[in-house]
Amino acid sequence: MKKYARYLLAGLLVVNLAGICLAENTLKQYDNIKGRTYHEDLYVEKQCDACHTSNEPTLFPPDDSCLECHEYEDLVEATAREPDDVWQNPHNNLHYGKDIPCMECHGEHSRREPMCADCHNFSYTKHNN
Amino acid sequence: MTQRKDYQEGRRKFLIGMGTAGLAAMTVPVTASAASGKKQTWDLEHEVVIIGSGFAGLAAAIEAKRKGAKDVVVFEKMPMFGGNSAVNGGLFAAPNTPLQDKEGVKDSPEIMLKDQMKSGRGVADRTLLLHIAKHAGEALQMTLDAGAEYLPYLQQLGGHSVPRTYQTTVACGAGIVQPLIKKCRKLGVSLINRSKFEHLLLDDTGKVIGVTLRQNYYFGYDQPGKLVNVRAKRGVLIATGGFAQNIGLRQAQDPTLTAEVGCTNPKGATGEAMLEMLQKGAVPVHLAYIQSGPWASPDEGGFGYVSNYSIYNFPHSIAVNCRTGQRFMNEIADRKTRADAELACRDDTGKPLPPIMVTSYKHAKKHPNCKKVLRYGVGWKFVSLEAIAKKFNIPLAPLKKQVEQYNGYVRAGKDDQFGKSMKKAKDKYLEAPFTVVRLWPKVHYCQGGVQINTLAEVISSMTWKPIKGLLAAGEVTGGCHGVSRLGSCSIPECMVMGMTAARTIMKG
Numbered sequence: 001m002k003k004y005a006r007y008l009l010a011g012l013l014v015v016n017l018a019g020i021c022l023a024e025n026t027l028k029q030y031d032n033i034k035g036r037t038y039h040e041d042l043y044v045e046k047q048c049d050a051c052h053t054s055n056e057p058t059l060f061p062p063d064d065s066c067l068e069c070h071e072y073e074d075l076v077e078a079t080a081r082e083p084d085d086v087w088q089n090p091h092n093n094l095h096y097g098k099d100i101p102c103m104e105c106h107g108e109h110s111r112r113e114p115m116c117a118d119c120h121n122f123s124y125t126k127h128n129n
Numbered sequence: 130m131t132q133r134k135d136y137q138e139g140r141r142k143f144l145i146g147m148g149t150a151g152l153a154a155m156t157v158p159v160t161a162s163a164a165s166g167k168k169q170t171w172d173l174e175h176e177v178v179i180i181g182s183g184f185a186g187l188a189a190a191i192e193a194k195r196k197g198a199k200d201v202v203v204f205e206k207m208p209m210f211g212g213n214s215a216v217n218g219g220l221f222a223a224p225n226t227p228l229q230d231k232e233g234v235k236d237s238p239e240i241m242l243k244d245q246m247k248s249g250r251g252v253a254d255r256t257l258l259l260h261i262a263k264h265a266g267e268a269l270q271m272t273l274d275a276g277a278e279y280l281p282y283l284q285q286l287g288g289h290s291v292p293r294t295y296q297t298t299v300a301c302g303a304g305i306v307q308p309l310i311k312k313c314r315k316l317g318v319s320l321i322n323r324s325k326f327e328h329l330l331l332d333d334t335g336k337v338i339g340v341t342l343r344q345n346y347y348f349g350y351d352q353p354g355k356l357v358n359v360r361a362k363r364g365v366l367i368a369t370g371g372f373a374q375n376i377g378l379r380q381a382q383d384p385t386l387t388a389e390v391g392c393t394n395p396k397g398a399t400g401e402a403m404l405e406m407l408q409k410g411a412v413p414v415h416l417a418y419i420q421s422g423p424w425a426s427p428d429e430g431g432f433g434y435v436s437n438y439s440i441y442n443f444p445h446s447i448a449v450n451c452r453t454g455q456r457f458m459n460e461i462a463d464r465k466t467r468a469d470a471e472l473a474c475r476d477d478t479g480k481p482l483p484p485i486m487v488t489s490y491k492h493a494k495k496h497p498n499c500k501k502v503l504r505y506g507v508g509w510k511f512v513s514l515e516a517i518a519k520k521f522n523i524p525l526a527p528l529k530k531q532v533e534q535y536n537g538y539v540r541a542g543k544d545d546q547f548g549k550s551m552k553k554a555k556d557k558y559l560e561a562p563f564t565v566v567r568l569w570p571k572v573h574y575c576q577g578g579v580q581i582n583t584l585a586e587v588i589s590s591m592t593w594k595p596i597k598g599l600l601a602a603g604e605v606t607g608g609c610h611g612v613s614r615l616g617s618c619s620i621p622e623c624m625v626m627g628m629t630a631a632r633t634i635m636k637g
Contacts, residue, residue, distance in 0.1 A: 059345075060352055063208070063322075084500065087299060095215045095303045099310075101208045101322075118395075119216065119431030121505045 026128050027111065034109050051108070063101040072098065079126070088122060090114060169330060171339065171360040175319075176200040177634055178340060178361035180326040180402060183214035184302070184620055185368035185603030187309040188271060188627030189634075194316040196635035198363070203313070204324040207348055207397040211306040212370050213604070216395055218437045219297035219304045220286065220617035221272070221279075223265035226295070228283050234291050238262035241293065245618060248288045248463040249611020252415070257609040260583040261618075261625045268624035269295065276308035285444060285553050286616040287423075288463035292553070294617040300437045300497055302620065323347060323354070326402050329365065329409050329599065330358060335589075337365050337409075337598035348397060364598050364634040366585075368627060371575030371604040372400025373419065379572065382417040391571035393422055393432040403605050406579045411599075412590045414607035416577035420614055421570035423467035427483050428507045428567055435507050435566050438498040439486055440616065444553035446488040447535050448568060450474050454518070454527030456535070457484065459547035465613035468570040483567040485521055487532070492557050493564040508566040517565055532559050576614055578607030585630035600633060602626035 026036050030043035042050050050068075051061040076091045076098065087094035090105060093116075105114045111129045116122050177193045179186045182205040193201045209215070224236040241262045246253050273279075278299075283292035297304025313320060325348075328341040339360040346354035372378050373394045379386045392398075407413055424443065426435035439446075443460040448467075450457045451474070458470035476482045490510060493499045502508035511517045514532060518525040536558045538544045542551045578601070580588045585602050586595035603623040610618065 060347055060350070094299050094301055096209045096211065097307055097310075099209055104208050117430070119429060119433050121429055121507065 036108055039108070060103065063103070066102040066106075088116075090116065090124065090127075169332075169338070170358060172357035174360040174362065175202040176362045177202070177364060177366070177631070178359055179203045179366045179368060180340065181205065181212060181368035181370060181603070181605075182210040182310075182320060183212040183368060183370055183603060184305065184309070184623035185627035185630075186366065187214075187306065187313055188268065188624045189366050189368060189602060189631040190313050190318045191271065191275070191309065191316060192628040192631035193635055194313075194318060196631060198631075198635060200319075201317075202319040202321065202359075204326065204342060204359075205320070205322045206325040206346065206369075207395070208322055210310055210320055210322060211303065213394045213398055214302045214370075214620075214623065215306045216432050217302040217393070217619075218432070218440060218617075219300055219302045219620075220284070220440065221265075221269060221295040221297075221305070221620045222286070222289065222293050222615070222617035223269045223295070223621055224262055224293055226266060226269065226283075226293070228279075228281075228295065229291075229293060232283055232292065234283065234293065236291050236293055238265075240290060241265075244288060244290050245610065245615050248465075248613045248615045250613065251611065252608075253611030254608045256583055257581075260629070261609070261622050264625040264628070265621040268621055268628060271624065271628065272305045272308065275305075275312040277305045279304075284441060284617075285461070285550070286440060287443065287461040287467065288613075288615045289617075290550075296437075296441075298497075305620070325354065326367070326369065326405070327356065328405060331409065335592075335596065337361070337596060340365055361598065363637060364600060366627075366630045366634065367402050367406060367579075367587075367599070367601045367605055368603050368623075368630075369400075369402035369605050370394075370398050371578070372403060373398050373572045373575055375399040378404075379419055379575075382577070383419050386419060386421075386572055390421070391425065391427070391430070391569070393425060393436065393571045393573045395431070400575075400605075403578055406587060406599070406601065406605075409599075410589045410591045410596065411587050411601075412580035414577055414580045415611070416575075416607065418576035418610075418612050419572060420464055420574040420576060421468040422573035423464055423471055423568065423570050425569060425571035425573075426507055426566055427481075427569040429505070431571075433507065434498050434501045434505065438493070438496055438502050438508065439566060439568065441496040441498070442486065442488045442493055444550075445492050445557035446486050447531065447559065448484050448486050449523065449528065449531065450484050451482055451521050451523050452476065454524040455531050456546055459544070459549040460486075461549055461553075462547075463613050463615060464573075471568055471570055481569065483569040485517070485523075485565050485567055487517065487559065488564050489557065489560050490562040490564050491560070499564065502566060503564070508564055511561075511563045511565060513561050514563070517563060521565075535559060574614055574619065575604055576607065576610045576612065578605045580608055581606045581626070583629070584633045585626050586633060600630040602630045 028037050035043045049055040051065040079089050079091050081089050114124050114127050177198050182203050190201050224238050224241045242258050245258050279295045284294045285292040323346050325343040325346040329337050330339040332338050343354035373392050376388045424436050424439035474484045585600045587599045587601045589596045
C-alpha cells in the first residue's frame with residue numbers, strides 16, 4: 001500500500017506541474033533573452049550564474065547545473081512508468097539510464113523536443129518543449 | 130550532489146584574447162617532439178586512451194584494467210555514452226555456448242566462420258572472423274560477469290545455419306552497454322563525455338603518442354570546445370563506430386544512400402576518426418560496403434521497436450509485396466539479399482511501396498517488443514486476411530493463396546518458393562489473428578573501415594606494418610565481414626577486438 005501511496009503522491013505532483021506547464025507556453029521573452037517563466041526570478045534579478053559559471057555567459061552551463069536545485073531522484077520518481085513501460089522513464093531509461101544531460105531534452109532559452117522522439121512515437125504529454 | 134565542474138569560465142573570451150599561440154604557451158612542455166620537429170606539449174596524460182564508448186571501447190577499458198592498467202580513460206564525443214551500441218538490437222552470436230548445449234545445437238567457430246564467409250561473398254577476412262568466433266564465448270562471459278541479462282532461448286538470424294544468437298532481455302544493446310559502463314565505473318575507468326577526438330599525435334618515428342581532443346564539445350550546437358593534447362603512455366585505441374550518419378561520406382561510397390534513406394544509428398556516427406586514421410596512413414578497406422537493415426520500419430525513426438520485432442519474427446512470418454499479394458524473398462536470407470528485394474517493391478509509378486510482414490499474433494506476442502509495436506502504432510493487429518488486404522490495398526485472392534501455400538511449406542518443413550530454412554517455423558502455421566508491420570531498409574552498418582590485424586593493430590599503407598601505438602576495434606575497422614555482415618556478428622566483433630586491443634596495449 002505504501003508503494004501505491006508514493007506513486008499517487010508523485011502522480012499528483014506531476015499532474016499539478018503538468019497543469020501549470022501545459023496551461024501556457026512557459027517560454028517568455030525577458031530583457032535580452034528568452035527564458036522559462038518558472039525561472040522568472042533568475043531573469044528579473046539577472047542571475048545568469050545561477051546556472052552558468054559566469055554572469056555574462058558565452059558558453060553552455062555544466063551538465064550538472066540543473067541539479068544544483070533539482071533533486072534527480074525526485075525527477076526519476078515523478079516520471080516513473082507502469083511496470084510494462086518501466087524503461088520508458090526519460091529520467092531512468094533503457095538506453096542511457098540516468099546519464100542523459102538535462103539539456104538534451106529540456107531547453108531553458110529555446111524549445112527542445114524530447115530526444116526519444118528521434119526513434120520512437122512516444123507522447124510525453126508532460127514535457128513542455 | 131557531485132562537485133561542480135568549473136571548466137568553462139570565460140573560455141571563449143580567453144581564446145579570442147590570447148589566440149591559440151597563447152593557449153599553447155599556457156600548457157606545460159613535456160618530453161618528446163612531434164613529427165613536425167616542434168616540441169610537443171601536453172595538457173593531460175593517461176596510460177591507456179580510448180576514443181569511443183560503445184561495446185569495443187568499454188570492453189577494452191575493462192580488459193585493460195584486468196590486465197593491470199592503473200589509468201584508463203574513455204573519451205566520448207556525444208553527451209551520452211554508448212554510441213550506436215546503446216540503440217541496436219542487443220543480439221550476440223557465439224558458437225559453443227551454454228544455451229546451444231541446452232538446446233542441443235551442434236556448432237563450432239568453423240561453422241560460424243563458414244556462414245559469415247558466405248554472406249561476405251568471398252571478400253570477408255577469414256583470419257579476423259575466426260579469431261573473433263574463437264573468442265566470442267569469452268566476450269559473452271565478460272558481459273554476463275558485468276551483469277548483462279539474456280533471453281533464455283537462442284534465435285536463428287538470417288544467414289546463420291544454426292541458432293546461435295543470444296539477445297538481451299531488454300532487446301537492446303543497452304542491456305550490455307549499461308552493465309559495462311557500471312563495471313567501468315566500479316573499476317575506476319574515467320568516462321568523459323562531450324570530448325571530440327580531432328587528431329592523432331605522432332613522434333618522429335611515426336609512433337602514435339597521443340591525441341588532440343576538443344573538450345566541452347557540444348555536438349549539434351555552436352560550441353566547438355577547447356583543444357587539448359592528451360598524451361597516451363601505452364597506446365591509443367580508436368573505437369568510434371561507423372559513418373552511416375555521414376550523408377556525404379556514405380553517398381560518396383554508394384550514391385543510392387541519399388539523405389532520404391533512413392538510418393538506424395544515432396547522429397554521432399559520422400566517421401571523422403576513421404578519416405583521421407586514413408590521413409595518417411591507415412589502409413582503407415571496403416568503404417563502399419554499407420549495409421541496410423531489411424527489418425526496419427518506415428513508420429518510426431532510427432532502429433525503433435519494429436527492427437527487433439521483425440528480426441525475431443521473420444523465421445515464422447511471411448513478407449508480402451502489397452502489389453502482388455505474394456512473397457518476394459526468403460525472409461531469413463542475409464541482410465543484403467533481403468534489403469535489395471524490399472527496395473524492388475514499387476508501385477506502378479516506381480515509387481516505394483513498403484512490403485508488409487504478416488505474423489500469427491500468438492507467435493508474435495512472444496517477443497517483448499510486440500506490445501510496444503502495437504501500442505505505439507508502428508504495427509497493427511488484424512482478425513483476418515480480408516482486413517489486411519483492405520488496409521494495405523492488397524489483392525485478396527493471391528494473398529489467401531500465398532498463406533495457404535506457405536502453411537504447406539510449414540507442414541512439409543521445406544520452402545519450395547524461396548528455399549527458406551523452415552527449422553524455426555516448425556508447427557508455426559500462419560493463423561488469424563495476425564499482426565502486421567511495414568518494412569523498408571535503413572542504413573545500418575558500415576562493413577568498411579581501416580585495416581587491422583588479429584592484434585587489433587592498425588596497418589600502415591606506407592610500410593604495410595602496424596602503426597605503433599595505434600589500435601582500432603569495432604565498426605571503425607573494415608574488411609572483416611566482407612560485402613554483408615550477418616546479424617548479431619557485430620557485438621562479438623566489437624567485444625572481442627576491444628578485448629584484443631587492450632591485451633596488445635598492455636603487452637606493450
